Amino acid sequence: MVSEKMYALGSTKSCIRELFEYGLRQAELIGKENVFDYSLGNPSIPSPEPVNEAFAGIIREKGAVATHGYTPAAGAMEARRAVADELNERYRAGIRPENLFLTCGAAPALISVIRALAVGQAEIMAIAPYFPEYRPFVEMNGCKFVTVPADTEHFQIRLDALETCLTRHTQAVIINSPNNPSGVVYERETLERLAALLKKKSAEYGHPIYILADEPYRELVYDGAEAVFVPAVYPNTIVCYSWSKSLSLPGERIGYVCVPDCAEDSRVVFSAVAGAARTLGHVCAPSLQQFVVARCCGLRPDLQAYDKNRTLLYDSLRSYGYACTKPNGAFYMFVKAPGGDSRAFSERAKAKNLLVVPGNDFGCPEFFRISTCVSYEMIVRSLPVFRELIAG
Amino acid sequence: MVSEKMYALGSTKSCIRELFEYGLRQAELIGKENVFDYSLGNPSIPSPEPVNEAFAGIIREKGAVATHGYTPAAGAMEARRAVADELNERYRAGIRPENLFLTCGAAPALISVIRALAVGQAEIMAIAPYFPEYRPFVEMNGCKFVTVPADTEHFQIRLDALETCLTRHTQAVIINSPNNPSGVVYERETLERLAALLKKKSAEYGHPIYILADEPYRELVYDGAEAVFVPAVYPNTIVCYSWSKSLSLPGERIGYVCVPDCAEDSRVVFSAVAGAARTLGHVCAPSLQQFVVARCCGLRPDLQAYDKNRTLLYDSLRSYGYACTKPNGAFYMFVKAPGGDSRAFSERAKAKNLLVVPGNDFGCPEFFRISTCVSYEMIVRSLPVFRELIAG
Numbered sequence: 024m025v026s027e028k029m030y031a032l033g034s035t036k037s038c039i040r041e042l043f044e045y046g047l048r049q050a051e052l053i054g055k056e057n058v059f060d061y062s063l064g065n066p067s068i069p070s071p072e073p074v075n076e077a078f079a080g081i082i083r084e085k086g087a088v089a090t091h092g093y094t095p096a097a098g099a100m101e102a103r104r105a106v107a108d109e110l111n112e113r114y115r116a117g118i119r120p121e122n123l124f125l126t127c128g129a130a131p132a133l134i135s136v137i138r139a140l141a142v143g144q145a146e147i148m149a150i151a152p153y154f155p156e157y158r159p160f161v162e163m164n165g166c167k168f169v170t171v172p173a174d175t176e177h178f179q180i181r182l183d184a185l186e187t188c189l190t191r192h193t194q195a196v197i198i199n200s201p202n203n204p205s206g207v208v209y210e211r212e213t214l215e216r217l218a219a220l221l222k223k224k225s226a227e228y229g230h231p232i233y234i235l236a237d238e239p240y241r242e243l244v245y246d247g248a249e250a251v252f253v254p255a256v257y258p259n260t261i262v263c264y265s266w267s268k269s270l271s272l273p274g275e276r277i278g279y280v281c282v283p284d285c286a287e288d289s290r291v292v293f294s295a296v297a298g299a300a301r302t303l304g305h306v307c308a309p310s311l312q313q314f315v316v317a318r319c320c321g322l323r324p325d326l327q328a329y330d331k332n333r334t335l336l337y338d339s340l341r342s343y344g345y346a347c348t349k350p351n352g353a354f355y356m357f358v359k360a361p362g363g364d365s366r367a368f369s370e371r372a373k374a375k376n377l378l379v380v381p382g383n384d385f386g387c388p389e390f391f392r393i394s395t396c397v398s399y400e401m402i403v404r405s406l407p408v409f410r411e412l413i414a415g
Numbered sequence: 416m417v418s419e420k421m422y423a424l425g426s427t428k429s430c431i432r433e434l435f436e437y438g439l440r441q442a443e444l445i446g447k448e449n450v451f452d453y454s455l456g457n458p459s460i461p462s463p464e465p466v467n468e469a470f471a472g473i474i475r476e477k478g479a480v481a482t483h484g485y486t487p488a489a490g491a492m493e494a495r496r497a498v499a500d501e502l503n504e505r506y507r508a509g510i511r512p513e514n515l516f517l518t519c520g521a522a523p524a525l526i527s528v529i530r531a532l533a534v535g536q537a538e539i540m541a542i543a544p545y546f547p548e549y550r551p552f553v554e555m556n557g558c559k560f561v562t563v564p565a566d567t568e569h570f571q572i573r574l575d576a577l578e579t580c581l582t583r584h585t586q587a588v589i590i591n592s593p594n595n596p597s598g599v600v601y602e603r604e605t606l607e608r609l610a611a612l613l614k615k616k617s618a619e620y621g622h623p624i625y626i627l628a629d630e631p632y633r634e635l636v637y638d639g640a641e642a643v644f645v646p647a648v649y650p651n652t653i654v655c656y657s658w659s660k661s662l663s664l665p666g667e668r669i670g671y672v673c674v675p676d677c678a679e680d681s682r683v684v685f686s687a688v689a690g691a692a693r694t695l696g697h698v699c700a701p702s703l704q705q706f707v708v709a710r711c712c713g714l715r716p717d718l719q720a721y722d723k724n725r726t727l728l729y730d731s732l733r734s735y736g737y738a739c740t741k742p743n744g745a746f747y748m749f750v751k752a753p754g755g756d757s758r759a760f761s762e763r764a765k766a767k768n769l770l771v772v773p774g775n776d777f778g779c780p781e782f783f784r785i786s787t788c789v790s791y792e793m794i795v796r797s798l799p800v801f802r803e804l805i806a807g
Contacts (some may be wrong), residue, residue, distance in 0.1 A: 024532070024534060024585065024622045024623065024680075025531055025532065025534065025683050025684055025687045025688055026531055026533050026534050026690075026691070027534075027679060027695070028690070029531050029687040029688075029690035029691040030531075030683060030686050030687040030690055032690030032691075032693050032694065033531075033686035033687055033688065033689035033690025033692075033693065034684075034686040034689075034690070043666070047526075054669050063485075065484050065485055066480075066484070067480065068480075069478070069479035069480050070479045070483055074479075075474050075475075075479050076475055078470065078471070078573035078703065079470070079471035079474065079475075080475065082467050082470055083471075086461070086468075087460050087461040087467050087663065088458075088459065088460075088663070090666075091462055091663060091665065092457055092458070092665060093457055093665045093666050094666055120700075126696075127519045127696070128696070128698055129700070130697070130698050131695065131697075132695030132696070133696065134694075134695065134696040135696075137417055138418065138421055139416070139417055139421050139422075139425075140417065140418065140534050141418050141421075142416060142417065142418050142419075147487045156693075159693060159694055160694070160696070161581055164694065170606075173713065175523070194416065199497040203611075229692060230416045231416065239465070242496075271479065271483060272483045273483065273485045273698075274482075274483050274484050274486055274699055274700075274702025274703075275451070275483050275486050275701050275702055275703060276519065276668075276698065276699070276701045281738065285765060288416075288417060291417050291422060292417055293425075294421075294422050294425035294426040295417045295418055295421040295422040295425055296421075296425065297425035297426075298418075298421035298422055298423065298424030298425025298426070299421040299426075300425075301424050301425065301551060302421070302524030302551055302552070302555035302556065303425065303523065303547075303695045304518075304519070304520070304522035304524070304525065304552070304695060305522070305523075306520055306522050306665075306668065307666055307668070308668070309519070309666065309667050309668045309669075309701040309704065310666025310668075311470065311666075311667060311703070312701065313666075339487045343467070349643050349728070368496075369463065388736055392644075395494065406797075409665070410577035411694065
């Protein structure tokens with residue numbers, strides 16, 4: 024008398040979580056320094072100091088009742104205004120506070136949009152490699168999940184393949200750039216070509232196909248890469264964001280949905296997102312976190328540590344013979360598994376206490392993911408293992 | 416191409432919210448001191464001081480990375496253990512940390528349970544007067560919403576009426592004691608009789624009918640009333656809780672689902688709740704709030720102010736001729752509308768800048784709700800208006 028689908032989702036751990044927990048157990052057995060855990064994408068650099076000062080200072084300054092009280096469902100106006108101002112300053116984005124709906128992180132933001140667009144036989148598309156949770160988010164909220172095969176050479180978008188996946192039921196295409204797991208940033212040209220295609224097909228089908236831009240890694244770019252503000256390229260874009268990575272606050276659950284005025288039926292979509300959030304039990308985003316964001320949303324993470332890790336890992340793995348597209352964003356690398364079977368490779372690596380995530384659940388079974396938000400010392404210690412594994 | 420149901424939910428404001436916003440506009444026009452706003456249930460007493468100290472101290476003591484990082488989906492073990500210990504100390508409840516799943520407040524807790532139980536033609540029952548959001552929570556998450564008429568004399572449970580509403584599709588009965596909107600606490604005898612009925616019907620139908628105990632007001636009781644720990648009376652109880660009221664943290668979004676070992680299929684239900692939460696975009700409850708609860712879940716609110724308000728309002732309204740069951744919990748009173756039409760009464764009151772919520776959405780159109788979590792001075796100023804309104 025219990026939902027089998029919900030039970031299945033709750034009783035099976037993700038592959039990432041399984042590996043992580045295996046790593047913790049191994050660390051107890053053989054010592055933390057002998058386990059090389061690249062499984063989780065948990066930010067390893069601390070929040071900028073003003074963020075922690077804000078957490079303490081806000082309660083003192085605003086008082087407990089004002090800090091901890093309910094805010095409007097869409098968020099406190101001071102937080103929404105600060106976020107809009109910051110977006111406008113960087114992108115001349117034309118965002119008003121009324122376009123922003125603050126959420127408990129990017130996950131419920133995405134699901135609220137998916138539920139808002141769940142009409143008839145709605146299809147939501149994702150492009151491999153993609154974040155594995157997209158599948159339950161879409162399938163358990165009234166839509167069909169359609170995936171586009173990966174461009175395994177550059178990790179941009181195979182537009183020919185994407186075009187064949189579009190139907191008149193396609194309501195949205197999720198894009199995630201900088202990408203988890205590839206670490207690659209979509210180039211402006213990629214996005215312009217995607218925009219042109221979606222514009223053409225929207226006209227053909229007689230309704231907008233939205234881009235759902237999932238952007239928790241927007242601020243994590245390297246080598247001068249540009250994380251394009253997608254609504255500027257394709258107006259029918261709904262942005263989902265989180266401060267999990269940019270302010271190193273993954274546990275604190277604060278993010279937003281942005282439905283810009285340039286999107287078709289903007290106000291209708293916004294209301295539907297608000298209604299969908301209500302059916303998910305959204306009351307408001309955590310209020311203290313909202314006020315922290317009001318003060319700190321313009322701060323940027325100190326990416327030096329991630330960049331240093333990225334460079335060491337990329338250069339080393341390439342020199343050993345691994346094939347990998349150089350990541351210029353996020354904190355991941357997506358490496359071709361020697362032999363072509365990432366599950367088998369992950370098992371071989373696990374036997375040497377090196378934990379890497381097979382790419383199957385990301386839609387790319389021949390690649391494995393490593394998180395580069397780890398300690399530099401661990402990377403150094405792990406390199407001989409990577410070398411051994413490709414040597415045979 | 417947008418979900419009409421979600422749009423409808425997002426574009427219509429609740430009656431409570433409408434009144435509250437009307438009150439804010441009126442306050443600007445005629446002065447805050449001339450508006451008597453009894454619409455919202457927003458705690459008006461501040462959090463206990465150690466709660467605010469914990470918010471600041473935890474980051475300093477644990478460090479930013481440990482405080483703000485992801486916790487397991489069900490919550491940080493130290494928080495779950497503290498909550499279990501506290502329940503066991505008060506109720507000898509036999510709760511283990513593994514029975515607790517921390518959530519972003521009571522709303523997603525309830526919905527996770529509803530989704531976990533959404534099989535076939537599942538029905539979820541609520542007893543009038545009930546919290547209006549139960550309806551969308553149930554109807555938008557795969558179940559039928561069934562309501563039991565109110566016991567308008569004592570605001571206990573009309574078991575004869577409840578029995579006729581049970582079917583073999585009934586998966587759960589939501590109870591909310593201390594009750595919003597009546598302010599009444601279900602007596603032990605009421606719960607024992609409900610337990611006996613549900614036990615009998617569960618046996619008849621061959622599957623458990625769960626009680627879903629929604630208990631955000633558990634700690635808010637007066638006159639020595641007892642808020643019974645429901646699983647001790649009826650083992651097939653799933654508890655949903657929030658610290659919104661007990662620690663005056665409504666905006667901070669921290670609560671839990673508790674599936675005790677005594678509940679049938681306890682571990683299966685727990686896993687299904689975890690799976691359902693995942694489909695709602697739950698990653699973890701806000702981590703800082705989890706650690707605050709780990710330290711502060713044993714603290715109790717200082718209820719003197721609410722009690723003083725309750726006494727003044729109850730005594731005054733009764734002396735003017737209003738009929739009302741004396742509330743012994745929460746921070747609401749549910750008063751019979753003179754004339755019997757609470758919408759009409761609410762309109763008449765509104766014309767005198769007194770804002771009370773008609774009971775229609777609570778399933779009791781002949782009663783109106785007033786929140787007693789307001790300032791004492793406002794009550795004093797408003798009393799002549801209450802007197803006028805019943806005089807005619």
